[in-house]
């Protein structure tokens with residue numbers, strides 16, 4: 001009986017019955033053993049094995065096969081007609097074919113197997129090396145990322161400090177003219193909001209410098225800044241607008257409210273005596289409604305003109321200009 005289906009298989013196949021008789025063999029097995037495809041096979045498979053392998057089969061392989069129905073990775077030596085042993089690996093499985101119990105033996109050259117194994121080991125080693133290189137690269141990337149993030153934090157801090165510095169008046173610690181822009185943003189998004197600006201200018205400040213020294217003049221500027229801060233609300237923005245001039249932005253304040261704040265400024269400065277000197281300020285006030293452009297320049301200009309008017313009218317007073325009638329306190 002032959003089983004043609006095995007002739008197509010790429011490996012060497014032997015089929016035996018339960019009495020260890022050779023039932024069939026495919027051409028690959030012939031080629032493997034005899035280097036010829038049509039060689040005849042012995043009746044019992046025992047004759048195909050070297051003596052040592054035959055004993056091993058009788059004592060181990062067949063008992064295992066009969067018990068488990070299959071055996072894997074058995075190392076045997078086939079007995080070639082020229083007398084030389086051929087090392088092979090064998091997988092055997094019991095099965096039913098054409099109503100007959102048979103055992104199918106698949107043979108692989110042991111040498112090929114060890115070559116495959118060493119190739120596999122080599123590939124595994126390469127993949128392990130690659131994995132470790134990848135891990136190193138990943139670790140390095142993580143470090144670089146951390147360094148980059150740290151640098152970004154430093155840069156952001158530096159940028160923040162720079163922004164604060166460029167928006168701050170170093171003498172008084174108040175915002176400077178540039179800081180006015182963010183104050184405008186603070187006025188709110190909605191147009192139609194009423195706001196006021198107070199321009200506060202120290203009277204006869206040149207005389208203060210000339211009489212008491214420039215340093216004393218600086219003290220006066222610092223103290224006036226504090227007086228104005230005391231008069232302002234949390235939501236107001238105070239900046240040193242230039243020289244001895246300060247600007248106070250009052251969101252949501254109409255003319256009347258701005259005049260009340262101005263009055264408070266006059267009183268606080270009179271009481272505080274900035275730099276230990278009795279002095280007065282002139283205040284120009286202006287009130288407007290915020291338009292869509294958020295442009296406060298026209299209102300600033302009006303407040304500036306109002307300061308000029310206050311000076312002209314004798315100083316130590318507030319003049320209000322703007323959409324409202326001029327008022328003088």
Ligand SMILES: Nc1nc2c(ncn2[C@@H]2O[C@H](COP(=O)(O)OP(=O)(O)OP(=O)(O)O)[C@@H](O)[C@H]2O)c(=O)[nH]1
Nearest residue numbers: 202203204205206207209214215217218243244311
């Ligand atoms: N100490 C000091 N003085 C300054 C500073 N900035 C500007 N000044 C001085 O402020 C003075 C301003 O003088 P003026 O513009 O004549 O004004 P004023 O003397 O206050 O006179 P009126 O404004 O008309 O009352 C000048 O002498 C400037 O040198 C500063 O940062 N520190």
